[in-house]
Amino acid sequence: MTINLGIIGAGRIGRLHANTLTTRVPGARVLAVADVFEAAAKSAAADFGIPDFSTDPSELMRSGDIDAIVICSSTDTHCRFIIEAARAGKQIFCEKPIAFDLVEIDDALAAVDSAGVQLQIGFNRRFDANHARLKRAIEGGEIGDAHTMMIISRDPAPPPIDYIKVSGGLMMDMMIHDFDMCRFLLGEVVEIFAFGDVKVDSAIGEAGDIDTAKVMLRFENGVFGTIENSRQAVYGYDQRVEVFGSKGAASTGNWHANAVTISDAASVRRDLPLHFFVERYLESYVAEMRAFVEALSTGETVPVVGNDGRAPVLMALAGMRSMRENRPVGLDEVAP
Amino acid sequence: MTINLGIIGAGRIGRLHANTLTTRVPGARVLAVADVFEAAAKSAAADFGIPDFSTDPSELMRSGDIDAIVICSSTDTHCRFIIEAARAGKQIFCEKPIAFDLVEIDDALAAVDSAGVQLQIGFNRRFDANHARLKRAIEGGEIGDAHTMMIISRDPAPPPIDYIKVSGGLMMDMMIHDFDMCRFLLGEVVEIFAFGDVKVDSAIGEAGDIDTAKVMLRFENGVFGTIENSRQAVYGYDQRVEVFGSKGAASTGNWHANAVTISDAASVRRDLPLHFFVERYLESYVAEMRAFVEALSTGETVPVVGNDGRAPVLMALAGMRSMRENRPVGLDEVAP
Amino acid sequence: MTINLGIIGAGRIGRLHANTLTTRVPGARVLAVADVFEAAAKSAAADFGIPDFSTDPSELMRSGDIDAIVICSSTDTHCRFIIEAARAGKQIFCEKPIAFDLVEIDDALAAVDSAGVQLQIGFNRRFDANHARLKRAIEGGEIGDAHTMMIISRDPAPPPIDYIKVSGGLMMDMMIHDFDMCRFLLGEVVEIFAFGDVKVDSAIGEAGDIDTAKVMLRFENGVFGTIENSRQAVYGYDQRVEVFGSKGAASTGNWHANAVTISDAASVRRDLPLHFFVERYLESYVAEMRAFVEALSTGETVPVVGNDGRAPVLMALAGMRSMRENRPVGLDEVAP
Amino acid sequence: MTINLGIIGAGRIGRLHANTLTTRVPGARVLAVADVFEAAAKSAAADFGIPDFSTDPSELMRSGDIDAIVICSSTDTHCRFIIEAARAGKQIFCEKPIAFDLVEIDDALAAVDSAGVQLQIGFNRRFDANHARLKRAIEGGEIGDAHTMMIISRDPAPPPIDYIKVSGGLMMDMMIHDFDMCRFLLGEVVEIFAFGDVKVDSAIGEAGDIDTAKVMLRFENGVFGTIENSRQAVYGYDQRVEVFGSKGAASTGNWHANAVTISDAASVRRDLPLHFFVERYLESYVAEMRAFVEALSTGETVPVVGNDGRAPVLMALAGMRSMRENRPVGLDEVAP
DSSP, X not given: OOEEEEXXXXXXXXXXXXXXHHHTOTTEEEEEEEOSSHHHHHHHHXXXXXXXXXXXXHHHXXXXXXOEEEEOSOGGXXXXXXXXHHHTTOEXXXXXXXXXXXXXXXXXXHHHHHHTOOEEEOOGGGGSHHHHHHHHHHHXXXXXXXXXXXXXXXXXXXXXXXXXXXXXXXXXXXXXXXXXXXXXXXXXXXXXXXXXXXXXXXXXXXXXXXXXXXXXXXXXXXXXXXXXXXXXXXXXXXXXXXXXXXXXXXXXXXXXXXXXXXXXXXXXXXXXXXXXXXXXXXXXXXXXXXXXXXXXXXXXOOSSOHHHHHHHHHHHHHHHHHXXXXXXXXXXXXXX | OOEEEEEEOOSHHHHHHHHHHHHTOTTEEEEEEEOSSHHHHHHHHHHHTOSEEESOHHHHHHOTTOOEEEEOSOHHHHHHHHHHHHHXXXXXXXXXXXXXXXXXXXXXXXXXXXXXXXXXXXXXXXXXXXXXXXXXXXXXXXXXXXXXXEEEEEOSSOOOHHHHHHSOOXXXXXXHHHHHHHHHHHOOEEEEEEEEEOOSOHHHHHTTOOSEEEEEEEETXXXXXXXXXXXXXXXXXXXXXXXXXXTEEEEEOOOBSOOEEEEESSOEEEOOBOOSHHHHSHHHHHHHHHHHHHHHHHTOOXXXXXXXXXXXXXXXXXXXXXXXXXXXXXXXXXXX | OOEEEEEEOOSHHHHHHHHHHHHTOTTEEEEEEEOSSHHHHHHHHHHHTOSEEESOHHHHHHOTTOOEEEEOSOHHHHHHHHHHHHHTTOEEEEOSOSOSOHHHHHHHHHHHHHHTXXXXXXXXXXXXXXXXXXHHHHHTTTTOSEEEEEEEEEOSSOOOHHHHHHTTOHHHHTHHHHHHHHHHHHOOEEEEEEEEEOOSOHHHHHTTOOSEEEEEEEETTSOEEEEEEESOOTTOOEEEEEEEETTEEEEEOOOBSOOEEEEESSOEXXXXXXXXXXXXXXXXXXXXXXXXXXXXXXXXXXXXXXXXXXXXXXXXXXXXXXXXXXXXXXXXHHOO | OOEEEEEEOOSXXXXXXXXXXXXXXXXXXXXXXXXXXXXXXXXXXXXXXXXXXXXXXXXXXXXXXXXXXXXXXXXXXXXHHHHHHHHTTOEEEEOSOSOSOHHHHHHHHHHHHHHTOOEEEOOGGGGSHXXXXXXXXXXXXXXXXXXXXXXXXXXXXXXXXXXXXXXXXXXXXTHHHHXXXXXXXXXXXXXXXXXXXXXSOHHHHHTTOOSEEEEEEEETTSOEEEEEEESOOTTOOEEEEEEEETTEEEEEOOOBSXXXXXXXXXXXXXXXXXXXXXXXXXXXXXXXXXXXXXXXHHTOOOSSOHHHHHHHHHHHHHHHHHXXXXXXXXHHXXXX
């Protein structure tokens, strides 16, 4: 069974999904791509052999041929397109975060519910081989009862300041992936304490954001967690998770472009880890889209649902308040 | 510019190339697949969206639309198809080894030369990120003048005995990749000394072959090399190369499906390395076909030429004689 | 120049120092060992070739031949012996922690000051090759300005409950080493937030202590830190530190008894890390005593002074209050 | 029970054993050290607290107090001192190689036999934790039946030319350790094929020696082995062994002074491995002497006996002939 898709947004992530969906996802057919910038829509269509393009996302909603909409536009448009797609009876994939505001999110999720369509949120890291292996270790009892967990997540370089300004802030834009990973691996978090500061680039501070953060989390099941984020690790993308429990520990390492070690008179060294998310997480994007298309084909529930998009936003809100007020904040304090 | 291809042979490696060429090689279009077994040809066409299939390879040769032939049939047919394709003016990609017999090979290479077409040999490991990094280390002077090299190449399990019987033997079928790697990294070899034995499965011995070998090589430039092959490493595909020189050493490691370490009461452990060549070398097959199609598009010379297919066969012949006679054998002794 | 030493306390750590001082510390001569248990004192003397033993520590204080006292008795006796030794004009080495009470500590440090003698505190981990290398990386600018740090410190198994009861609690007994490491590497800490719980053994909880803790620290220089402690890592002693900064990161790994990797049909594995502090930190105990004896010989200041013993106790007090009150606690809040 | 020892030879290795025996070997007492250079004998006595020294080794032989002689003098004197010590009824430890000549060796071993004393040969690497772990893996069945083995053994820098000239050549001086390791792990070798050349320093060639070699070995039990030696690895002492078998592989890695990884904008790197044998194998020298002294105390057979000193010399002779004649040489061809 073929799933016909329309992509909204032909920026970096939209093009990444277009490429994946047109070459590496069995059962997927991309019929159209829409972007308010015509040139972007046109070149994406040309580059990935997509038959149709448009500057009007609503055209995709109206198309009778399109089964599912993939929303890759800017965050402020996500809820609007989710609601529109749901009302048009389309299945939906939406990039993270759904929105920065819980009320907006709840409206969108309600629209999805009433329409009886499915919504998958773009937390691609769940589909990464390392994280999947961690989850198997936890669920398979390899490490016993979890006691603590730790995430280190560092980008190679900060995004442009213009992006920072509309990003919702480090916790909403970057740590949101780590909040999701916490939930994916170990369930719900009830309390958060956060330190944050500007250590990398003062322009980020001037834009009202932070670039370095350490967060402590208390899970519902009693596990203690920490997350560390930095916008700049000069050695490249640093993505590590460790879960420690009564029977042992499971830890991920970074991926490198090659497995070559060079020993010379100065050191024993390897080339840097894979530079950023396109390199590091490419296969997870493929796997996430395969899972989406397969769930639609079989009628199964998609693997990352609406509430999986909502909960990390709640965590980000708690983290931001904790940082402002320098005290641990319960998630119940920020829930609407 | 699009290169139109026809694939001969729809077995394991033919299907692998069909998949790669139809999804991950820009500028490639597969027009037809031929296999003497109709069911194989038909299902390959269906599975990879190839418009046409045939039980007669000559049909592909006659097609005016096809620019290049990809030969993935059994080794005993390689030279025949190379000659036929060359005479038809087609560009050619041929799997390794070209043939077991140097006279046959020389006839085929002569046909390619007279036709003025290109022939690329399927030594995919040259396109692997680890081996490419080794070559950069050597050529970039990171390890100085090479003194020694070492290849360990172990399969996870022996092929079926029926395959063993027509394989040309371990040195022609398996070590041929390592012979090519020697040449790729460090140039021509002048002398070979070989030990070989049956240690894995006595049925392999009964079929007249060996399953374990150690080979010592003297390179033209004075480098000393060793190759070790085993048909069975129970922990999976073991593929390592080390080059040692005046300024240091460069060593490759194995690839694993994940970078997770699990520490428990018994050990600190990782999952096994990638199981076999389809997993381990998948990206190198993609890269090799991209290089082939790109060379045809630009008119450049393909990166692995006819003599690169011939030379390792000579090395295999010298290795086999060395093993029989228990003495070092010069390559000049086995040249026609 | 030979330094003549007397050891007070012939328990596990006293015997360890006796062994080290009598075999591997040039310039050291142990003249006597005292322990309230005669059998312990006697057997230590016999085992390590120490000429004299006593059940009365004061005898060592009175001996005109003894230059320095090494205090390895139980924590509750440390301050008393420090004061007595200082008044007797002896140089002093004292195990950690000095005491659980800041007023007691301040009295002892005042006695040391008035007597004009030296006091070295037994924070042996500063003398470990890994931690020393981290410090060189930081001070040598290899990682630029420090932004964050992380310590994971897990014991292989909890101590006996009887020990737990007099230990001062996890933060005073175990995390105290990590608090010292923070200061050694990155300077003073100004604020601490702590989570703690009983996850390993409920008997520890019944004894009023915790066995698992995560702590977040704000350094005076703005660095964010985390420490994780567990009383039980079933895979052995887990001792890791990572410091991350503007130019890179430096991370220590665990030490293993051998560097052998075994690959079999199930996994690629290593034997467990060195089991506990005697194995893992043996060389650091040697180095710490060499540094003590050398400083006394040359008249230089000993490398870990009285305030280095006091400051981590302050940190432990802040951590314990933070845990009780579930809020970040400034070190100034717990200072006397 | 105390074993009283006399050391002959106060050069580098003699001093190393003196240090070890006087500080870290329970039950050992060094009574005297002899060296034809009085200054060497005197300073060794002073540095290690040895009561007596002499320029005449025979004095040690005549001393009624000395139970065992440790021979650390130059190779050309080994057999003479073994015979003299044996006739004096002393237990004997002798550094490797016993001699370069099999007839001389056989005379010495015969003298040991007639005297009914014990002789331990200084193949310290058998006592290294890595090699001991390999042996346990093999004997414990962790890797099944051995099929192949590989040794890489590279020094950080060549010794002085004057030493090269009296060393017996690379195979007798350096590879002898690897020949012993072969026998220690996998038993007797029956055939050797060798490549050797001068790649590091032409002065070594002018002195009639080689600095780089690759050797292939056939074991009595059918295992195929390779040894690689280089006199100069610029990154330091490279000491690795791998044994591969029907159930898996066991491989040793190098030891480093610390377990710190530094990631910066250029690479992910570690400091170089431990520089040379004094650093790398120090604990093995301690363990070998403990084993010697313990065997003498208990009356057990020492762990490395006379024939263990003889057999590798035979292997070196076969290797040297193989290199000269460029053909595999059976060990039976060089036996007297």
